Amino acid sequence: MKNIDWTEIQSIISVAKLGSLSAAARLLSVSHSTILRRIQSFEYKHRIQVFVREQQGYHLSRHGRALLQDFDQIDRFMQGLQRRVTDYDAHLQGQLTLTTTENLFGSFVKKPLLEFAKVFPSIELELMISNQLVNMDQLEADVAVRPMAELPIGYFGFPLFELVFWVYGPSDHSGEVHQQDPFDYPDWVGFSGHLASARVGQILVERLQCKPALRADSFDGVAAAAEAGLGRALLPSFIGDALPGLSRLKSIEPIFTTRVFVLAPDDLKVSRRVNALLNYLNVYFQH
Template sequence: MAKFDWDDLRYILAVAAAGSLAGAARSLGVNHTTVLRRIGAFETKHGLRLFERLPSGYELTAGGEELIATARRIDATVTDLERKLAGQDLRLSGTVRVTTTDTLMGSILPEILKGFRDAHPGIEIEIAISNAFLNLTRRDADVAIRPAKNPPETLVGRRIAKVAFAIYGQRRYLARRKTKDFAAHRWILPDDSLANTAAAQWLAAELPEVEVALRTDSFLAAAQGARAGIGLAVLPCYLGDSLSDLVRIEGPVAAMETALWILTHEDLKPVARIRAFTDFAAEAFKKRRALLEGGKSR
């Protein structure tokens, strides 16, 4: 029996999940030719064809399906072990990978990261920008900092403050369109990927028939569109109030309110560098509570 290389499982699982070499390569951070070589070498070595190469992508064969089921169980066990081992790390050094939103990184968070680095120069921060929760159970990130009404039950942490939302427009745009009737304005609206947010739900309920000038999957992009004078936009106050060329014309709107959370996985709570980061970030955000809650303190 040929010796099994456990690292091959990462490549097999990535191709199965993505359905393509390119998608697997992106998720693994390698060149697609590396993925092709590793998959081909595994199939040759073990005499097993894992994937059908179809025009639509890579699909698992029956034998591949059987192996993947076992590989996923092994992967879950290894990930759990890595997380528990990481939880024993008492060093104030190493890397903390943080997932957060583009709006926080485009406003408040950089100065907080600067303060943390000054206090803990031995800890490296990695930032993953995403408007959805990354999988902290699988260590896609160590810490999540993001607005949410109901964070995943698998994560632990603290609620920092309310997050207020309001309606903003560019000063020159508002000078041209003096009407207070929102239905008479052009709008920058969230696309379907943000449909579950309280802001998108409020807009759909209160302003169902408006002129849509732009749709976007990013509140930061909406802010930039508003700054260019494209139309009005709903934005978190911590972002909108920090941009001098935007004017808050309505709000905060209570129905759009959410909360800011700092979260991690329970197994990672004892890690010294993660605890240091979450404690520092929590205190830093609390000092900016007025900005988060729409009080315009900057």
């Protein structure tokens, strides 16, 4: 099979159907001599005479007629493959929007998204980065990367990684005797805005015994307040562990974990741009 040259087969098929080298050369946009060279090369390599050269033109030999039956199948397969490849390439271009939060972008998805933009330069990737999570029923982007318990109805996708939430306090208080229940501490920093209605905010409301000294609508704001000594904070580990002024409370288990999904509306399942991005992120986070 390594000696099979598609251009040679294509030239044989064209000459067989058109009856002359010149007509085949015009069809394939090559020279007369190129068609002849390809046929001679095939006959020499495979030790078979494909054509009988007569004054009226080129006619298939007995062996050539037998070969052409197989070649026709190969030709139909190759033409179908070419159409699919062309169609695929035609759809791997155009605009594609993705929304995620500033924290997730900076800590997790920046690298694979920038790599994706380099691998698929014909796709015009537009990033909508904001800590204000978009209502999924009013999603203005094609693709979203966001934490959630499960995929909402009407969307497809899969989890990329998990976020682990711990209770953090100022590092200079790390020697304190810790309560059995971290929510018994008298001083806390709470959540406002979209975080108040998210799972992390709901957990804090359900378990907190005191009124927060301060509330913020971003993890960065909550972390900064906790680092300044205003109270304990419930934070994802990728934020809390990165701040030298904060430390996890000793002997405390994670409060909860949540998965971060990449998802898109069901009506975009047929979009090759969307599937290319989802598959790229999946491969990146699986390694």
